Amino acid sequence: MLQLSIPLNFLGVIYRELRQALTDIERMFSLLDVDREVADAPGAHALAPGPAALRFDDVRFGYDPRRTILHGVSFEVPAGHTVAVVGHSGSGKSTLARLLYRFYDVQGGAIRIDGQDIRELTQSSLRAAIGIVPQDTVLFNDTLFYNIQYGRPQASRAEVEAAAAAAQLGDFVARLPDGYDTRVGERGLKLSGGEKQRVAIARALLKNPAILIFDEATSALDSKTEKAIQAQLELAAAGRTALVIAHRLSTVMNADEILVLDQGEIVERGTHLQLLARGGHYTRMWALQQQEAETRPD
Ligand code: ATP
Numbered sequence: 001m002l003q004l005s006i007p008l009n010f011l012g013v014i015y016r017e018l019r020q021a022l023t024d025i026e027r028m029f030s031l032l033d034v035d036r037e038v039a040d041a042p043g044a045h046a047l048a049p050g051p052a053a054l055r056f057d058d059v060r061f062g063y064d065p066r067r068t069i070l071h072g073v074s075f076e077v078p079a080g081h082t083v084a085v086v087g088h089s090g091s092g093k094s095t096l097a098r099l100l101y102r103f104y105d106v107q108g109g110a111i112r113i114d115g116q117d118i119r120e121l122t123q124s125s126l127r128a129a130i131g132i133v134p135q136d137t138v139l140f141n142d143t144l145f146y147n148i149q150y151g152r153p154q155a156s157r158a159e160v161e162a163a164a165a166a167a168q169l170g171d172f173v174a175r176l177p178d179g180y181d182t183r184v185g186e187r188g189l190k191l192s193g194g195e196k197q198r199v200a201i202a203r204a205l206l207k208n209p210a211i212l213i214f215d216e217a218t219s220a221l222d223s224k225t226e227k228a229i230q231a232q233l234e235l236a237a238a239g240r241t242a243l244v245i246a247h248r249l250s251t252v253m254n255a256d257e258i259l260v261l262d263q264g265e266i267v268e269r270g271t272h273l274q275l276l277a278r279g280g281h282y283t284r285m286w287a288l289q290q291q292e293a294e295t296r297p298d
Pocket of ligand 1: 063064069089090091092093094095096
């Protein structure tokens with residue numbers, strides 16, 4: 001039995017290693033946005049540097065031609081402003097972000113950056129201008145340093161450490177015996193949701209994009225972490241044009257404008273106070289979230 005169990009164990013280890021390697025490759029592809037949906041148009045040009053004002057103009061889209069997800073969505077994010085999108089699960093919030101990053105092309109209307117239709121731009125220049133803080137940050141089975149430097153692989157050690165400090169990872173790293181050389185990911189140190197998000201923010205700060213997409217995690221958080229995320233978001237969005245996909249209204253109270261999306265249509269828009277004064281969808285969502293917050297153990 002012993003004789004048999006050793007090779008079987010060995011096979012198990014090989015299997016796990018192989019599976020992990022495949023997962024890493026899969027995740028890397030999703031991070032590098034190697035996708036098959038869109039290609040550069042003939043004569044595509046690079047995004048001309050500018051203030052990075054965003055405009056969605058009557059955007060229509062469906063993943064499946066038989067089911068429209070966005071029914072003519074129009075809004076602007078003036079350069080340097082923050083616009084948040086809120087709405088029930090499945091209302092199409094993340095789809096807006098995917099279209100801006102051009103994972104898919106719009107089927108009607110247009111998305112423009114400083115007046116340039118993103119379908120006429122090279123994908124490399126479009127994506128260089130956009131930083132994403134995703135819902136669930138992918139960590140490679142490598143050092144913390146490597147994971148942050150991924151935001152801009154040419155960055156120096158000092159630049160990586162400065163970005164980490166700005167994302168408030170400094171104290172956390174200082175407590176690790178191996179500091180930035182600590183291995184993280186599935187085979188290393190497991191980071192909490194908040195720590196992972198700070199790695200994503202450090203990556204985004206290192207990339208220093210004109211446009212930021214912040215896709216807030218859906219997971220339930222205690223109010224302390226929620227406040228920390230709000231502060232993180234404001235830090236990452238400062239001086240950039242930011243589109244925030246929000247699940248907790250409290251994290252986007254200070255946005256310049258909040259759009260309420262319902263079944264692929266903007267049904268309300270305004271600042272937090274303007275929306276509360278309307279007594280509509282937003283007010284109901286706010287009341288519900290306040291109630292939930294009051295019943296939380298913390
Ligand atoms: P959540 O708050 O749960 O993240 P959301 O508002 O961001 O939701 P989207 O992810 O934009 O919603 O999805 C909008 C709709 O599109 C949903 O009904 C979803 O099932 C559908 N959808 C999303 N991605 C795909 C896809 N790749 N293929 C087909 N349908 C999709």
